[in-house]
Amino acid sequence: MDASTYIKREASGRIAIKMGSKSERVMTWTVTVLIALTIAAFLFFDYTGLDLSKAIPETFYNLKKMFLEPALSHFTWGQAFYQMGVTLGLAFLSTIFGAIIAFFLALMAASNLSKAWISKTVRVIVAFVRAVPTVLWVLIFAIAAGLGSEAAVLGMLFHSIAYLVKAFSEAFEEVDQGIIEALRATGANWWHIVVHAVLPSTFTYLLSWTFLRFEINFAVAVAMGAAAGAGGIGFELFMASGFYFDLREVGMITYMILIFAIVLEILSTKMKERYFPAAAKSAN
Amino acid sequence: MNEKTMKASRKWQTIFFILLIIGMTLASSAITGFNIIHGIATLPKAGAWILSNLMITQESLERLPTILEKLLETILMSIAATTTGTAVAFFLSLMGSKTTGTKKVFGVFARFVASASRNIPVVAWALILLLSFGQNSVTGYLALFVGSVGFLTRAFIESIDEASQSAVEALRATGATYFQIVFKAVVPQCMPQMISWILFMIETNIRNATLVGILTGTGIGYTFDLYYKTLNYNAVALVTFSIIIAVIVIELMSNYIRKVII
Numbered sequence: 001m002d003a004s005t006y007i008k009r010e011a012s013g014r015i016a017i018k019m020g021s022k023s024e025r026v027m028t029w030t031v032t033v034l035i036a037l038t039i040a041a042f043l044f045f046d047y048t049g050l051d052l053s054k055a056i057p058e059t060f061y062n063l064k065k066m067f068l069e070p071a072l073s074h075f076t077w078g079q080a081f082y083q084m085g086v087t088l089g090l091a092f093l094s095t096i097f098g099a100i101i102a103f104f105l106a107l108m109a110a111s112n113l114s115k116a117w118i119s120k121t122v123r124v125i126v127a128f129v130r131a132v133p134t135v136l137w138v139l140i141f142a143i144a145a146g147l148g149s150e151a152a153v154l155g156m157l158f159h160s161i162a163y164l165v166k167a168f169s170e171a172f173e174e175v176d177q178g179i180i181e182a183l184r185a186t187g188a189n190w191w192h193i194v195v196h197a198v199l200p201s202t203f204t205y206l207l208s209w210t211f212l213r214f215e216i217n218f219a220v221a222v223a224m225g226a227a228a229g230a231g232g233i234g235f236e237l238f239m240a241s242g243f244y245f246d247l248r249e250v251g252m253i254t255y256m257i258l259i260f261a262i263v264l265e266i267l268s269t270k271m272k273e274r275y276f277p278a279a280a281k282s283a284n
Numbered sequence: 285m286n287e288k289t290m291k292a293s294r295k296w297q298t299i300f301f302i303l304l305i306i307g308m309t310l311a312s313s314a315i316t317g318f319n320i321i322h323g324i325a326t327l328p329k330a331g332a333w334i335l336s337n338l339m340i341t342q343e344s345l346e347r348l349p350t351i352l353e354k355l356l357e358t359i360l361m362s363i364a365a366t367t368t369g370t371a372v373a374f375f376l377s378l379m380g381s382k383t384t385g386t387k388k389v390f391g392v393f394a395r396f397v398a399s400a401s402r403n404i405p406v407v408a409w410a411l412i413l414l415l416s417f418g419q420n421s422v423t424g425y426l427a428l429f430v431g432s433v434g435f436l437t438r439a440f441i442e443s444i445d446e447a448s449q450s451a452v453e454a455l456r457a458t459g460a461t462y463f464q465i466v467f468k469a470v471v472p473q474c475m476p477q478m479i480s481w482i483l484f485m486i487e488t489n490i491r492n493a494t495l496v497g498i499l500t501g502t503g504i505g506y507t508f509d510l511y512y513k514t515l516n517y518n519a520v521a522l523v524t525f526s527i528i529i530a531v532i533v534i535e536l537m538s539n540y541i542r543k544v545i546i
């Protein structure tokens with residue numbers, strides 16, 4: 001047979017050394033579209049009141065003041081730690097309730113443990129809930145349920161549940177089908193299967209995901225304090241920068257948040273390395 | 285240790301763990317003033333309020349063009365923050381990765397920058413930048429940009445470390461220069477993973493952009509805040525709904541791209 005049937009040539013006659021696969025085409029397209037959209041974004045931006053020659057040195061001056069001369073002036077160290085406790089408390093409550101509720105919903109959403117239509121319904125609802133930013137949930141609950149920690153916890157709970165249901169149900173679906181079938185053959189009912197097969201083999205995953213969500217919820221709780229008046233260290237941060245214009249205090253609060261966040265990150269990385277080294281990412 | 289004592293110690297561990305969780309829950313409830321019974325009791329009331337007030341009406345639909353314009357601004361802002369963040373994160377991750385890093389100092393520097401910009405919450409960046417940049421798109425863009433650089437650098441370092449050791453060694457043996465190694469061995473191998481992370485970052489940024497918008501007075505977040513504070517709940521519902529649609533559409537698109545390229 002003629003060799004030329006196997007050799008692809010470019011228009012210029014040169015031998016093509018790249019095979020144009022679908023995945024390559026999609027990647028090129030994605031990159032091109034993203035770059036085009038970025039250029040469009042910079043043309044579309046609203047630049048009112050922006051003076052770069054003044055803003056950039058001012059930012060550096062502010063950053064210098066914040067990070068090199070941090071100090072507390074409007075409240076004491078005791079109060080600062082109390083507020084940090086409030087933020088951690090909000091994060092903890094929404095994570096723990098979220099994990100418990102998500103566990104049961106994930107059992108309903110996992111396709112190997114549930115009926116197809118139940119699993120689909122739960123998934124659609126969860127995708128819908130997850131698409132709403134947490135801050136909107138908190139703000140909506142703030143008027144619907146009255147201000148206070150209940151609104152913040154409920155609002156954060158919604159997003160935590162949606163996130164964890166996705167992560168948990170994916171973990172459940174990876175349970176070895178053979179174990180489930182073996183138990184079913186012995187006449188075990190659904191609860192036996194969950195307690196004796198699914199839970200033991202996924203427990204460490206669930207724990208790691210929950211801890212990861214706690215880490216996220218800490219940052220979310222800071223944000224909710226600042227944007228939705230949920231209290232805690234985030235609210236102090238908002239007051240310090242938005243009302244007192246006290247850069248030194250902003251710096252000190254930022255340092256506190258940074259230290260807590262890094263400690264949480266190190267703990268969760270340690271947990272991930274110990275319990276599931278391979279699958280430590282993705283799943284929004 | 286025989287089986288019996290092992291079982292017993294396991295049991296004690298479980299009991300200790302459960303007690304710890306309960307203790308921490310009670311402590312958190314005490315410090316935040318959260319009352320679980322009150323919380324559950326308000327849930328139906330909140331649900332009823334949402335159903336009766338958050339309705340999209342004819343009158344609110346008239347505001348749709350303004351809302352869509354702001355939504356587009358927010359989406360473009362998130363994409364621009366992600367792509368420009370990618371460019372910076374790419375070089376930082378080359379410095380930070382074990383396979384492609386050249387000097388230890390650079391590696392430490394890259395990891396430090398990534399960790400600081402990731403762990404200082406986006407709220408803090410938004411508030412700091414607002415002071416000097418004022419109320420415009422650039423402030424929101426920069427706040428998202430800093431967070432993206434931090435997150436993407438960590439993700440890219442992981443992908444580079446995972447993927448390319450043997451190909452890098454092979455190219456090094458042929459005498460290829462540093463940038464030839466990077467662009468012929470590292471980039472092609474990590475490209476699908478990197479694109480997947482970029483798409484993930486865009487999704488996250490659109491959600492964060494709402495938050496940043498509320499704080500800095502830009503984009504869809506500002507629109508939401510404006511209607512929220514003037515008690516125009518029908519418009520609030522419409523804004524929320526349009527964000528949901530945008531996020532879901534982008535999620536579906538990126539799921540499709542991910543499925544094809546990985």
